[in-house]
Amino acid sequence: MPEPIIELNGVYRSFKKGREVVPVLQDINFAVNKLEFLCLVGESGCGKTTTGKIICGLLPPSSGTIRFEGQDIAELRGADRRRHRRSVQIIHQDPYASLNPTQTVKEMLSYPLLAHRLVKGRRGAETRVNELLELVDLTPVEDFVEKYPHQLSGGQRQRVSIARALTTEPSVIVADESVSMVDVSIRIGLLQMMMDLRDRLDVTIVFITHDLALAKYFAWDGRIGVMYLGRLVEIGATQQIIAAPQHPYTKVLLSAIPEPDPQKTRNKQHIKLRSEDIPRLTELPPGCSFHPRCPWYVPGACDVDVPQLALPPQAMVDSEVACIPLQRGDELVLHDA
Amino acid sequence: MPALSPETVLRVDDLSIVYRTDRGDVRATNDVSFELKRGEAMALIGESGSGKTTISLALIRKLPKNAVVTKGQILYQRENTVQDVLGLSRRQLQAFRWNDCAMVFQGAQNAFNPVLKIRKQFEDTARAHGWTDKVAIRKRALSLLELVRLDPERVYESFPHELSGGMKQRTLLALGVLLSPQVVILDEPTTALDILTQRAIIDVLNDMQRQLLFSIIFISHDLSLAAEMADTVATVYAGEIVEIGAVDDIFYRSLHPYTYGLLTSVPTLEHAQDILQSIPGSPPNLIAPPSGCKFHPRCSFASEQCQAESPQLQAESASHLAACWHKDRLLASREEGA
Numbered sequence: 001m002p003e004p005i006i007e008l009n010g011v012y013r014s015f016k017k018g019r020e021v022v023p024v025l026q027d028i029n030f031a032v033n034k035l036e037f038l039c040l041v042g043e044s045g046c047g048k049t050t051t052g053k054i055i056c057g058l059l060p061p062s063s064g065t066i067r068f069e070g071q072d073i074a075e076l077r078g079a080d081r082r083r084h085r086r087s088v089q090i091i092h093q094d095p096y097a098s099l100n101p102t103q104t105v106k107e108m109l110s111y112p113l114l115a116h117r118l119v120k121g122r123r124g125a126e127t128r129v130n131e132l133l134e135l136v137d138l139t140p141v142e143d144f145v146e147k148y149p150h151q152l153s154g155g156q157r158q159r160v161s162i163a164r165a166l167t168t169e170p171s172v173i174v175a176d177e178s179v180s181m182v183d184v185s186i187r188i189g190l191l192q193m194m195m196d197l198r199d200r201l202d203v204t205i206v207f208i209t210h211d212l213a214l215a216k217y218f219a220w221d222g223r224i225g226v227m228y229l230g231r232l233v234e235i236g237a238t239q240q241i242i243a244a245p246q247h248p249y250t251k252v253l254l255s256a257i258p259e260p261d262p263q264k265t266r267n268k269q270h271i272k273l274r275s276e277d278i279p280r281l282t283e284l285p286p287g288c289s290f291h292p293r294c295p296w297y298v299p300g301a302c303d304v305d306v307p308q309l310a311l312p313p314q315a316m317v318d319s320e321v322a323c324i325p326l327q328r329g330d331e332l333v334l335h336d337a
Numbered sequence: 338m339p340a341l342s343p344e345t346v347l348r349v350d351d352l353s354i355v356y357r358t359d360r361g362d363v364r365a366t367n368d369v370s371f372e373l374k375r376g377e378a379m380a381l382i383g384e385s386g387s388g389k390t391t392i393s394l395a396l397i398r399k400l401p402k403n404a405v406v407t408k409g410q411i412l413y414q415r416e417n418t419v420q421d422v423l424g425l426s427r428r429q430l431q432a433f434r435w436n437d438c439a440m441v442f443q444g445a446q447n448a449f450n451p452v453l454k455i456r457k458q459f460e461d462t463a464r465a466h467g468w469t470d471k472v473a474i475r476k477r478a479l480s481l482l483e484l485v486r487l488d489p490e491r492v493y494e495s496f497p498h499e500l501s502g503g504m505k506q507r508t509l510l511a512l513g514v515l516l517s518p519q520v521v522i523l524d525e526p527t528t529a530l531d532i533l534t535q536r537a538i539i540d541v542l543n544d545m546q547r548q549l550l551f552s553i554i555f556i557s558h559d560l561s562l563a564a565e566m567a568d569t570v571a572t573v574y575a576g577e578i579v580e581i582g583a584v585d586d587i588f589y590r591s592l593h594p595y596t597y598g599l600l601t602s603v604p605t606l607e608h609a610q611d612i613l614q615s616i617p618g619s620p621p622n623l624i625a626p627p628s629g630c631k632f633h634p635r636c637s638f639a640s641e642q643c644q645a646e647s648p649q650l651q652a653e654s655a656s657h658l659a660a661c662w663h664k665d666r667l668l669a670s671r672e673e674g675a
Contacts, residue, residue, distance in 0.1 A: 043531035153619050183384040184558055188602045189615035210532065217604035217611050243608040256536035258561035260603045262584045265565040276486075276537055278501065 002033035004067075005172060005204055006055055006088075011064035013050055022281045024050050026230045028064070029309060032172070032206055035198060037222030039207045039215035039238070045281065046227040048208045052174040055206060056090045068172075086116055086168035093177035095157035099149040105133070105160055106145040112167040132163040135200070137193060155186040162194065166201070173197075176208045191218055212257060216242050226250045229281060229289040232309055236319025246312070247321045248294045248332065271295055288324060296332040298325050338412065338419040345414055346519050346552050347373040347396070347438075352409035354391055354400065354576075361624040365391040365404070367576045370650075373520065378546065378553040380567035380584075382560060382599065384620050388576035389556040393522045396554070397440050398422060398430055413437060415519060436466055439513040440522040444529065448509055449497035455508060456493045459515060466516055481511035484548060485541045503534035507541055514549055523555040527562055539565060560603050564588055569656075572596040575621050575631040578650065582657035592659035594636045594667055630662065638663040638670075 013025040025047045032038050032055070040048045053059040054066060057073050066073050068084050076084050092098040100108060109132055110125040112118075119125045130141045136159040138144045149157055158178060165173050175194065179187045195218065197203055207218050215224050216238055224242075225235040226249065234247035245251045252271045259265040273293045279285055285292050291302040307322040313329045325332055341348055354366035365388045373379055381389040394400050396411060411422040415437060425433055442448060449458060459478045460471060468474060475493070482489035485507040492500065492508060500508060506526070513521055526542070527535040543566070546553060557563055563570050563584070570587040572580040572595060580593035591597045598616040605611055618635040621627050627634050633643040642662050650658040661667070 043533065155619065183620075184560070185384055185599060185602050185616040186619065187615065188604075188613045189617075192615075211604075212532075213604040213606050216606060217613065220610050239608075242606060253532055254606060256532055257606060258535075258539065258559075258565040259605055259607075260560040260564050260588070260600065261605070262564045262588050264607075265561060270536060270540075273533065276503070276533070278531075278533075 002031075002036065004031035005034045005069060006032040006206075007065075007067040008051075008054070009065045009067070011051075011054060011061045011066065013047075013054060013059065013062045017282075020282050023284070024230055024281065025054070025061070027308075028232055030225060030232060030235055032204060035202065035204050037195070037198070037205060037207065037219040039209060039219040039222070039224045040227060041209055041212055041215045041224060042227035043210060043278075045229070045278070047230040048210075048227050049176055051227070052090065052176045052206065052208050055172070056088050056174050057084060058090065082116075087170050088172045088174070089165040089168060089170040090174045090176060091158075091161050091165050091178045094181055095154055095161055096149075096181070098161055099157055101149050104146050104148055105129075105138075105152075108160065109133075109164055109167055112164065116168055118168065128167075132166055135166060135197070136160070136163045138163070154182045155190060158182055158190055159193070162190075162197075166197070166203075169201070170203060172204045172206065174206045174208065177210070178207070179214070180209070180211070187214075188217075194218075212242075212253060226253070229279065229284065231289065231322060233290070233323070234319055234321045235309070236317065240317040240319050244317050244319075246315065246317065246319050246326060247323050248296050249290050252293075252295070288322070295334055296325065298330075298333075301325065301328075338421065341412060341414045341419055343417070344374045345372055346375055347414075348412040349392075349396075350410050350412070352392070352395060352411065353407045354395055355405050355407050356401070357403045357405060358624075363623045364626060365576050365623060366395070368408070369576075369578050370409075371571060371578065371581060373552050373554065375519070376546070376550050376552060377568050378555070378566055379569040379571065380563035381554065381556045381571050381573050382558065382563050383573035385558065386620050386623075387573045388623075389573050390524060391576070392573070393440065393524060393554060393556055396422065396520075396522060397434055397438050398425070399440070413520075432466070435462065435518060436516045437518055438520040438522065439516070439518040441509055441513045441524065441526065443525040449505065451497050453496075454493075455495055455497070455500075459493070459512060462512060462515055468516075477515065478511070481514060482508065484545055485511045486537070486544075487511075501534075503530055503537055506530060506534070506538055510538075510541065510545065514545065514551065517549070518551060520552050520554065523553060525557055525559075526555055527559065528557075542566065560599060572599070575626055576623060577631065577660070579632065579661070580659040581650070582653075582659075586654070586657040590657070592653055592657070592664045592667060593632075593661050594638055594663075595632050596659075597667060597671070598635075630660070638666050 008028050011028040014021050014023045042048050054061055073084055106129050109129045113125045113128055119128050133141045133144055138159050179190050209215050219238045224238045225232050228249050234250050245254050255271040275293045287303040287305055288307050291297045301324045307324045309320050309322040311320050312326040350370050352369045356363040356365050383389055413420050413422050460474055463474045479489040482492050527538050567584050570584050571578045574595050580596045602613055602615045616635055621631055629645050629647050630643045633639040648660040648662050650660045652658050
């Protein structure tokens with residue numbers, strides 16, 4: 001039985017922008033299971049980064065609850081709260097912006113160790129820093145401890161960010177687009193290292209990306225959740241999502257992505273959207289937010305009711321989807337473009 | 338000027354460029370040669386810092402001030418007249434840019450003047466190149482905006498902030514080809530755009546190229562984009578073209594360990610688990626590049642010869658050249674793996 005380590009229930013989050021209220025997340029419900037690889041994918045503005053911040057407790061939800069190991073994190077106080085803070089860490093996207101340019105690698109990594117009293121004194125911190133650098137393959141360690149961020153390459157900086165996230169021995173790490181800023185040739189090395197960390201350190205990783213191929217590689221034995229305009233529209237086992245996407249948005253996304261193979265990519269069938277315009281979050285259409293673009297849209301249903309994420313009745317696969325025709329058990333019928 | 342085959346629009350011979358910096362000379366481009374045919378789409382692929390952008394900036398003479406072209410020529414042909422781009426006067430250069438060769442820079446979102454309507458920006462461009470008939474400009478602009486699948490009347494009278502990122506990118510493509518250039522250079526045309534917007538841009542580019550018959554040079558770190566759009570692919574490493582060939586040659590029969598390394602580090606959407614490997618190490622410092630083959634410190638096939646001698650591009654077939662001492666070893670190991 002999968003054991004949830006983080007659960008989101010009915011999470012909403014909105015931001016005020018001038019006089020407008022922007023609903024960034026609406027009714028998000030899912031759990032992250034212990035030691036699973038979970039990827040959240042979606043285009044910009046879908047709310048994946050906000051979800052990541054909410055999981056880490058860096059941002060409170062407007063409503064709804066987030067549970068960490070069964071406890072509502074809004075109710076944590078004192079030692080429990082500090083333990084949650086230590087246990088859930090985030091790795092940001094941009095390794096050029098997220099490291100303090102005036103601190104050496106050693107200073108950056110020692111600070112959380114000493115602040116949380118995880119080591120005894122300078123000597124203890126030094127030993128631990130060396131261990132951490134070895135964990136992220138920045139070896140020989142002596143070459144890196146005294147370096148400043150500007151002396152490191154993008155890939156090396158991101159390894160330092162990962163080492164910093166590991167200082168507090170977290171049980172969950174949220175990696176937000178953590179490899180998108182590094183070159184293709186070194187991306188996979190970073191990902192493989194993060195995947196190894198799960199087995200070596202028992203850490204659960206939530207990986208946030210816009211790149212479905214990367215998500216597939218990272219979470220091959222895990223799950224993918226697809227987000228669109230602030231809602232989770234499909235979540236299921238990675239291999240099912242890739243081979244048999246259920247939600248129209250997932251189908252369209254997969255059909256649109258070019259492949260690194262000339263014959264395959266040129267023969268790929270692209271599903272045409274009804275409209276290329278992405279609705280603004282402040283002017284979301286009624287019903288399903290995807291209906292104005294959806295090629296399988298059912299008038300009178302999709303533009304009226306907001307679909308809930310659930311397992312469709314006659315599904316061949318066990319992905320949960322938020323799609324009205326699918327949940328009625330209907331076959332999807334393509335509209336003429 | 339040397340005669341070029343009638344099909345050739347651009348030929349680059351032995352182009353070498355150095356950036357003068359306080360720390361020493363950065364050898365950003367070394368003996369780069371290639372030929373671009375009419376209607377051809379060529380992709381330059383490679384890691385950041387490999388020199389892709391330097392090569393393309395040289396083609397329109399937009400290199401930064403501290404760059405010096407130390408060697409080579411860039412021949413451009415239009416209607417049987419050949420010019421060396423490096424020898425153009427200021428006035429000739431102004432005519433050459435945009436009329437003959439247009440560049441669409443990375444981050445198109447910021448390329449427009451935010452306080453001018455799109456119409457004004459089309460008109461300014463046309464007027465700067467001696468075209469004053471506003472009615473004719475409008476007609477041409479609207480037909481191009483339609484070609485990039487936008488609502489022409491609306492977009493033409495809009496301010497940039499009224500358009501989404503993908504719409505701006507498409508408007509910029511239309512503006513790029515306003516003066517019917519023969520060569521369009523695209524620097525990371527789809528980077529920073531969303532998946533569905535990327536798809537729209539790729540489709541639009543294909544349509545435009547089919548109708549307007551220009552040649553494309555595009556710079557991308559996205560191998561999938563190269564696989565989909567390019568006729569020819571050139572792999573750039575440490576300022577050199579290390580392999581160049583037809584898109585199928587590069588993707589199915591790559592002969593350079595660096596190209597092969599790039600290909601095996603890219604995840605796919607196929608319904609099977611990817612077995613991927615990243616290239617060890619990082620790109621070299623171009624102030625003091627490694628001896629011999631510049632890739633040898635990162636290459637699993639490197640031998641003493643690779644450290645000592647720099648391999649030249651050698652033809653494997655009419656369309657496919659690679660610079661590697663150990664092509665056969667790469668082939669053998671690929672066959673073993675397959």
